[in-house]
Amino acid sequence: MFCNYFKRELITFRPYFIPNMNKEYYLIEGEEKKGPYTYEELVDMHIDIYTEITTSISDTPKYASELPEFNDYFIAQGVYFPTEDNLAPYVKRLGAFLIDYFALYIIVSNIATRTGWIVLPTDYTLGKPVPPSMLLLSATIMITFLLYKTIFEATNLKATLGKKIFKLIVVDINGQRLSIGRALLRNLGVILSITIWLPFLSVFFSEHRQAWYDSLAKTYVITTVIN
Numbered sequence: 001m002f003c004n005y006f007k008r009e010l011i012t013f014r015p016y017f018i019p020n021m022n023k024e025y026y027l028i029e030g031e032e033k034k035g036p037y038t039y040e041e042l043v044d045m046h047i048d049i050y051t052e053i054t055t056s057i058s059d060t061p062k063y064a065s066e067l068p069e070f071n072d073y074f075i076a077q078g079v080y081f082p083t084e085d086n087l088a089p090y091v092k093r094l095g096a097f098l099i100d101y102f103a104l105y106i107i108v109s110n111i112a113t114r115t116g117w118i119v120l121p122t123d124y125t126l127g128k129p130v131p132p133s134m135l136l137l138s139a140t141i142m143i144t145f146l147l148y149k150t151i152f153e154a155t156n157l158k159a160t161l162g163k164k165i166f167k168l169i170v171v172d173i174n175g176q177r178l179s180i181g182r183a184l185l186r187n188l189g190v191i192l193s194i195t196i197w198l199p200f201l202s203v204f205f206s207e208h209r210q211a212w213y214d215s216l217a218k219t220y221v222i223t224t225v226i227n
Contacts, residue, residue, distance in 0.1 A: 023069075024056035043073055049174060065174065074175065078156075081175040082220035087209045092166040093221055099162035101194075104148060108141050146184075146191050154183040167225045172218060182217050189213020 025042055026035035029052075036056065037045075042064075047053075049065035064070050065081060080086065112118040118137050152160045158169035158177045170178060170186070178186065190213055193200050202212040208220065 026054045028052035028054060028061050039069065042070075049074065049079060049176075079175045080169060080171060080222055080224055082171060082173065082208070082222050086222045086224075088166075088168050088221040088223050090203065090209070092168055092223065093203070093209075096160065096162035096166045096168055099165060100149070100160045101145065103162070104145055105141055108144050109137065112137055112140060142191055142194070145194075146187050149187045149190065150180065150183045153186070154178050154180045163221075167223055168221055169224060170219055170221050173220070178217075178219060182219065186213050186217040186219050189216055 023039065024036035025039070026033050027037065027042075028034075033054070042051075042053075047064050047070075049063060051064040052061045053064055053067065054061050055067075065074065065079075071081070074081070113120060118133050118140070120133055120137065121131050124131060124134070149160055153170045154177060156177060157164065158171060163169065170183075172178060172182065189211070193211070193213065200211060203209055203214075206215065210220065214220065
């Protein structure tokens with residue numbers, strides 16, 4: 001039996017769902033149905049998001065991640081599903097981005113210039129052609145920013161340092177950390193958006209507060225703290 005998990009949509013979970021202790025659960029392993037088990041017994045078995053379950057209330061197989069009573073259990077395991085309740089606020093996303101970008105800008109600029117790798121002109125003024133050294137510095141910063149965001153978001157941190165400060169993480173629809181390929185795709189979109197800034201506004205017109213590159217990579221920025 002196959003559960004329709006990968007087609008699930010964002011839903012609102014109750015943050016503190018109280019399990020029904022009289023509810024019985026059955027594990028589906030291939031064509032075999034095992035059980036019944038209680039909620040506590042399943043938790044003690046360390047089920048994961050892909051564990052297929054039926055209940056005494058419904059014979060329709062579902063993944064454990066689709067059952068709201070296990071939401072707090074998975075949060076304790078570090079798995080945060082994107083829901084209508086925990087989508088990251090715009091202000092926090094902006095704050096995290098500014099911290100990451102300008103911190104990296106200062107670090108990379110100082111290393112590049114102090115080591116003599118890049119020598120910036122002292123007489124440059126706006127309106128003049130941009131010298132190659134400034135273009136090289138800009139490219140170096142963008143590439144470093146791309147690698148930094150991609151690597152950090154593909155680790156178990158699921159976030160850059162700026163996002164960590166604001167208690168934000170980036171996940172896929174299943175609440176899992178991004179693969180390196182998905183993180184790279186997402187952050188290539190970030191770099192493209194930096195060049196003209198306007199694409200960042202797409203987050204304000206998205207049902208799930210996704211920038212255009214989040215929609216492309218099927219990623220979500222969520223908060224791990226719900227007020």
